[in-house]
Amino acid sequence: MKGVGVSPGISIGKAFIIKKTEAVRSGIELENDQAKNTEIEKFDKAVLSAIKEVEAIKGNENLTLTKEDIEILETQVEFLNDPQIRNDVLFKINYEHKPANDALIEVILEAVKMFRNMNDEYLKARSADLQDAGNRILLNLNITGQPAYSKYGENTIIIAEDISPSDTIILDITKIKGFATQLGGRTSHAAIIAKAKGIPAVVACGKDLMDIENNDTIILDGSTGEIIIRPDLKTIEEYKIKQLKIAEELSLLKSLKDLPVQTTDGHKVKLLANISDDSDLEQVIENGGQGVGLFRTELLFLGRNSFPSEEEQFQFYRKVAIKSKNKPVTVRTLDIGGDKQLSYFGIPDENNPFLGYRAIRICLNQKDIFFTQLKAILRASVFGNLKIMFPMICNADEVRLAKDCLQEVKHELTSSGIEFNNNIETGIMIEIPSAALMADILAKEVDFFSIGTNDLCQYTLAVDRMNDKVSSLYNHFNPGLLRLIQNVIEQAHNQNKTVGMCGEMASDPLATLLLMGMGLDEFSMGTASIPGVKNIIIRNNFSRAREICKKVMGMDSSNSITDYLQEELK
Amino acid sequence: MISKDYLIFDPLGMHARPATALIKLARQYKSAISLKKDEKLIQMRSMLNILSLGAKCGDTISVIIEGEDESDAVAALDYFFNEEMKNF
Numbered sequence: 001m002k003g004v005g006v007s008p009g010i011s012i013g014k015a016f017i018i019k020k021t022e023a024v025r026s027g028i029e030l031e032n033d034q035a036k037n038t039e040i041e042k043f044d045k046a047v048l049s050a051i052k053e054v055e056a057i058k059g060n061e062n063l064t065l066t067k068e069d070i071e072i073l074e075t076q077v078e079f080l081n082d083p084q085i086r087n088d089v090l091f092k093i094n095y096e097h098k099p100a101n102d103a104l105i106e107v108i109l110e111a112v113k114m115f116r117n118m119n120d121e122y123l124k125a126r127s128a129d130l131q132d133a134g135n136r137i138l139l140n141l142n143i144t145g146q147p148a149y150s151k152y153g154e155n156t157i158i159i160a161e162d163i164s165p166s167d168t169i170i171l172d173i174t175k176i177k178g179f180a181t182q183l184g185g186r187t188s189h190a191a192i193i194a195k196a197k198g199i200p201a202v203v204a205c206g207k208d209l210m211d212i213e214n215n216d217t218i219i220l221d222g223s224t225g226e227i228i229i230r231p232d233l234k235t236i237e238e239y240k241i242k243q244l245k246i247a248e249e250l251s252l253l254k255s256l257k258d259l260p261v262q263t264t265d266g267h268k269v270k271l272l273a274n275i276s277d278d279s280d281l282e283q284v285i286e287n288g289g290q291g292v293g294l295f296r297t298e299l300l301f302l303g304r305n306s307f308p309s310e311e312e313q314f315q316f317y318r319k320v321a322i323k324s325k326n327k328p329v330t331v332r333t334l335d336i337g338g339d340k341q342l343s344y345f346g347i348p349d350e351n352n353p354f355l356g357y358r359a360i361r362i363c364l365n366q367k368d369i370f371f372t373q374l375k376a377i378l379r380a381s382v383f384g385n386l387k388i389m390f391p392m393i394c395n396a397d398e399v400r401l402a403k404d405c406l407q408e409v410k411h412e413l414t415s416s417g418i419e420f421n422n423n424i425e426t427g428i429m430i431e432i433p434s435a436a437l438m439a440d441i442l443a444k445e446v447d448f449f450s451i452g453t454n455d456l457c458q459y460t461l462a463v464d465r466m467n468d469k470v471s472s473l474y475n476h477f478n479p480g481l482l483r484l485i486q487n488v489i490e491q492a493h494n495q496n497k498t499v500g501m502c503g504e505m506a507s508d509p510l511a512t513l514l515l516m517g518m519g520l521d522e523f524s525m526g527t528a529s530i531p532g533v534k535n536i537i538i539r540n541n542f543s544r545a546r547e548i549c550k551k552v553m554g555m556d557s558s559n560s561i562t563d564y565l566q567e568e569l570k
Numbered sequence: 571m572i573s574k575d576y577l578i579f580d581p582l583g584m585h586a587r588p589a590t591a592l593i594k595l596a597r598q599y600k601s602a603i604s605l606k607k608d609e610k611l612i613q614m615r616s617m618l619n620i621l622s623l624g625a626k627c628g629d630t631i632s633v634i635i636e637g638e639d640e641s642d643a644v645a646a647l648d649y650f651f652n653e654e655m656k657n658f
Contacts (some may be wrong), residue, residue, distance in 0.1 A: 075586040075617070078593055084616035111618055122585055123621060129586070130618070305583045305626040312581075344626075 003180065003205035005225035007194035010243045011178035012236060013155035015216040018163075025102040030093065039093050043086075043100040046140035051080050053136065072129070079133035085111070101141050108134030120343055122303060132164045157218045159209060173199070178220040180227055182209045194222075202227055253531030257288035261534055267542035269516060271534055272328075272524040274502055278319040283527040288534060291327035291385075293450065293524020294502040295320060297373070298340055306344050307369060313376035321384025328385045330450065330500075330524075331377050332429070333402075334369065335359045335391040354458070359392035364401050374409045381421035389450060391429040396438070399428055399445040429502075431455035436484040439491035449492050450524070453503025457481055476505040477558040477565075482514075486553065489519045500524055510565045512536045517549025536569070571636040572644050576651035577628070584625040588655055589617055595650055601637025603647075 030036050058073050079085070085107055092103035108130065115127035157178040158171065179194050179201040194201030200222030212218065212229055219228040219239050228235060262268045272293030273284040277300075284292065300308050300316050308316070320329055336342055337358020350356035363370035377388055390402045403426060413420050428445075430436050431452035439449065457476050458465055465474040485501075492499045500522030505511050507525030512533050515523070523533060548568055555561050578584055596603045596614045603614040605623065607630075612619035614633075625631050633651075635643050 071587055071590070074590050078586075078590050078617040082616045082618050083613060084618045114622060118624060120583075120624060120626075122582060123624065126586060126621060304581055306581060306628065308581070 001205060001208050001227045001229065003202040003209075003225045003227065005201075005222045006191035006203050007179075007199060007201040008223040009198070009200035010222070010239055010246060011157060011200045011220050012239060012243070013157040013177040013218060013220075014153065015159050015212050015214060015218050016152040016156045017210075017212065017214050018158060018160040025105055026099055027102070028099050030097040030099060036093050036097070039100040039103075040090060042141060043089055043093070043104065043137075046100070046137050047080055047086070049140045050133075050136045051077055053140075054080065075129060076133050076136075079130055080137065101138065104134060104137060104141070120305065122305075128164060135164075157220055159212050159218075161210075178218070178222070179203075180205055180209060180218070180220055182206060253535060254286070256531055256534050256538065257286070259288075259534075259538060261288075261290065261537060263516075263537060263540055263542045263545070265541040265543065267516070267545075269520065269537060270500075270522040271530050271537075272330075272500065272502075272522055273527045273530065274524055275320070275527075277316070278323050280527065281320065281323045284324075284530075287527045287530040289327075289527060289530050292320070292324060292329040293500050293522055294389075295329050295331045297332060297334060298336060301334065301336065301342055302340075304344070307372070310372045310376050313373060314379050317377050317380035317386070318383050321380050321386055324384050326385050328387060330387045330389050330427070330448075332389045332391055333360070333373055333377075334363060337362055354455075354464075360390050360398055360402060361392065363390075364398065364405070367405060370402075370405055371409055374406055375413065378406075378409060378413055378420040378424065379418060381424050382419050386421070387425040387427060387448070389427045389429060389448075391452070392431065392455075393428045393442070394432045394434050396441050396445060399442060403445065430488050431459070431503075433460050433484060436460075436488050439488040440494070443492050443495040443497045446497065448498040448500065449488060450500040450502050450522075451485060451488055453481075453485075453501060453505040456484065456503070457505075460484060475558040476503075476508070476511065477561040479553075479556060479558065479561070482553065482561075485515075486518050493519055498522065507533060509533060509536055510562065510569060513540060513545045513548045513568065514552050514565065516542065517545035517547070517552075571634065572640050573632055573634045574644060574647070575630050575632050576647075577630055578625050579627065579651075579655045581627050583627050583629070584620060584623065584631075586617070586621065589620040591654065592620065592650065593617060595646055596643075598646070599635075599637065599639050599643040601635045601640045601643045603643060604634045606632040606634060 030039060054073050054077050058070060088107040089100065089103045092098045092106060093100060096103070098106070112127045112131050115123055115130060118124055152175060154175050155177050156175050157180060158176055159180050160182070162181050162183045163179065176199060178199060181203045182205055183203070191201060191203055200220055202220055202222060202225050205227060216230055217236070219231050219235065231239070260268070261271050270290050271288065272291045273280070273289040274294040274296070275281065275284065275292050276296050300313060317331060335358070336345070337347055337356060338354050341347065347357055374388070377386060380386060388406065390399065393399055406426065410420065410422065425447040427448035427450060428435070428442065429452045430439065430449050433456065435442060436456060443449070453476050457474060457478070460481050461473060461478055463470050463474045465471045489499045498521045499519070501515065501520055502524040506515070506523040507529035509532055512523070513536065516537065525533065548565070552561050552564065555564065580588060593615055605612050605614050605620065607623045607625055610623060612623065614620065623631065633647055635647070637643070
């Protein structure tokens with residue numbers, strides 16, 4: 001069976017199945033007032049026992065609950081207690097003659113629908129809490145002898161339709177070796193919890209997952225998404241060896257952490273990380289990252305109802321500056337629009353959002369947004385080694401205008417006596433083909449470039465990678481794209497400017513030697529990819545990388561390039 | 571009966587955490603307390619209803635209090651909306 005692997009690693013364990021009572025309506029019609037009163041009594045009793053259950057979780061000293069956990073539980077109690085829900089249920093019992101079970105299912109369904117239709121990410125997500133509360137009452141309405149969740153042994157693999165927020169609180173994580181869920185995606189609750197705790201997990205396995213029975217032996221591969229039910233001894237042995245190998249590789253790669261990032265003949269490059277907030281920085285250091293090549297600032301702007309204030313932004317950037325301990329951190333200014341929308345900043349529907357109003361185009365048009373962010377970054381710049389990077393540049397005027405804004409903000413700060421790093425380095429993303437082609441012109445305006453290969457590839461090849469029908473054309477080894485990248489590096493180096501790369505290509509081990517051969521100075525990627533790329537760099541020499549680059553640039557198709565690079569990497 | 575307008579300070583708006591606290595507070599008083607935003611009037615004791623108002627940061631909501639201890643309740647609500655709401 002195969003699902004989507006969302007948290008890597010292999011686990012072998014015994015299945016423990018969490019079954020939710022199917023929300024099935026009975027369709028029974030109540031005949032008289034006595035029956036109605038019985039149903040109301042049943043409902044009230046179920047609510048009371050549901051509340052008792054949650055209170056028991058809250059008071060259980062064996063569960064180390066965080067402040068957030070307690071808050072989730074308290075919100076759940078309020079939903080269980082909700083007089084509006086009770087009113088609606090009673091109405092359905094009294095006037096639509098429905099039993100409590102049916103009435104509750106309908107009321108919850110309607111309320112969940114209402115939340116899902118709200119124009120607010122936060123409230124949309126509350127539908128899960130509401131569903132959770134509803135399910136808890138339903139369970140108490142139809143007592144079916146559900147086994148208590150905590151009754152499982154060591155080496156348990158949890159099998160469930162999906163994992164709800166309150167499930168993750170009461171599950172004894174220390175005994176869980178893996179998660180497999182029928183539904184869910186990369187951002188579902190189960191995926192996030194599993195990744196945070198380093199537990200292998202596979203989601204979106206489909207209906208077949210429910211063929212598994214309690215105590216079945218299960219092998220789960222959180223990288224490939226594979227699940228093997230009741231494997232024979234030979235398979236178990238095979239996977240145990242794989243498990244060991246992964247553990248060895250991991251410790252080997254971690255042991256590279258303190259080695260300098262250079263080739264055997266002394267050519268140095270920088271390995272940097274892409275991060276979204278300060279909590280990512282511990283991983284950067286653990287994996288041997290030398291700084292941050294891309295600090296996306298969008299996280300602070302998402303999931304809220306208005307733009308963050310200058311002070312809020314200042315604190316956000318300051319935390320990163322302090323925690324990175326003087327390692328360089330490249331802060332990218334706001335990159336919204338395209339596929340990243342803010343609920344409080346409506347961008348009218350566009351025919352081509354990726355070619356539309358986004359990133360620097362918004363910032364140069366709505367300068368108040370831009371000025372606030374620049375001010376906050378500049379104020380934070382005295383706490384670390386921050387650089388500023390503008391995204392989505394397509395001509396030189398945009399760079400000059402953005403730099404004018406920066407200058408204006410600097411003046412303002414100076415005149416109000418606020419300290420900042422006046423020599424803060426400024427650079428741009430190269431992600432639009434026109435910018436890549438006129439790298440010689442743009443290099444005069446900036447201190448550094450960072451090539452964003454994801455957008456550069458999609459714009460150069462005119463391929464929407466989210467469109468299944470054409471996504472196979474998307475390939476960062478396309479010779480046309482490689483020529484653009486080579487041009488950017490050459491032109492920047494002619495003017496002694498640094499070139500980094502922060503797209504997915506930077507983390508692709510197949511591309512490492514090729515890019516190094518082109519002269520790329522900095523590779524920026526998700527922290528987990530750093531050790532693998534480092535392993536390639538320190539085992540090779542620069543002249544070999546140059547040769548590989550030369551050969552690749554003489555090839556005429558991405559297929560032959562990929563084949564060749566695979567051969568070279570062996 | 572007392573009616574009062576409050577500005578929502580929390581950047582996330584009236585989300586589950588302040589709503590939970592608000593319901594708890596409302597339970598301390600005998601008075602009937604309801605909330606009004608635009609033309610929508612709801613009972614303060616329902617989480618579902620409070621969230622469904624969709625009150626965002628910067629919105630104004632009216633609180634209507636009626637009962638024997640209404641002046642005590644108003645004082646508590648004043649403190650809640652003007653001070654506590656800033657710390658969620």
